[in-house]
Amino acid sequence: MAPLPSVCKINIDGSRINFSGLIGIGGLLRDSCGSWIKGFSVNLGYGSIIEAGLWGLNMAWDASFHMVEIECDATFAVALLKSLIVSTHPLFSIINYCKMKIHEDWCCFVKHIFHEQNCAADALAAKSYDFGPRFHVFLEAPAFLNAMLAVDV
Template sequence: MGEALLLVLLVLDFGYRNAEVESDSCDAVSMLNSPTIPTHPLLSIICCCKSKINKDWRCSINHIYREQNVAADALSARNIDFWSWIHLFETAPDFLKDILYADAMGVSKHRSVAA
């Protein structure tokens, strides 16, 4: 949940006013998109995230299955090249451009589920 708040703050700091956040954490997405439970142990973090999300901009928080999160998989596969836990790219790295283009065009990757 803390990563979601940090991401929202960074996006605002860079001046973006339209953001779509995708997470494979169904619980985190649900907490941010549902009414807040006053007794929830993460109440302060949830409220802080919601406060930032509801600022003067468009921000959606959506669930995505881990298998569909191809960009995150590509970035994590390259983690040996990174030294800290957060990285900001002004432009997409070359290895990510085709993946982001396919995502923007709505090309989806089917999820394999064992029956």
């Protein structure tokens, strides 16, 4: 579902290779018409899905969007961002940083969506393993996402 006018929609997802434990994240930013703004893939080596949210938040902030809707299919990540986290939690630092970014001078909403609604972000997360340990930005939608973007609005 498309967001309201003037709202930037961020879809994020994580990927994990079970036998190695390596993780990657991917995400994309689109405007209220569903038009591509930019996307990203990051091979983190080892890390957490929460980091995908942080990358997406930073990209939206840097692009000067003041109304942001974040969609993620990881129920636990959405719950962590919406609940009180104690300082002894192993991901406290990054969760707290994400929460601080969410409460900056903008309107930011985080919501859970089903995996089937997040195919493009999932594909970007899976693609992250092709790039080595670096942050890769897609200023234009890559061709491998075309079919997914058509149904993933």
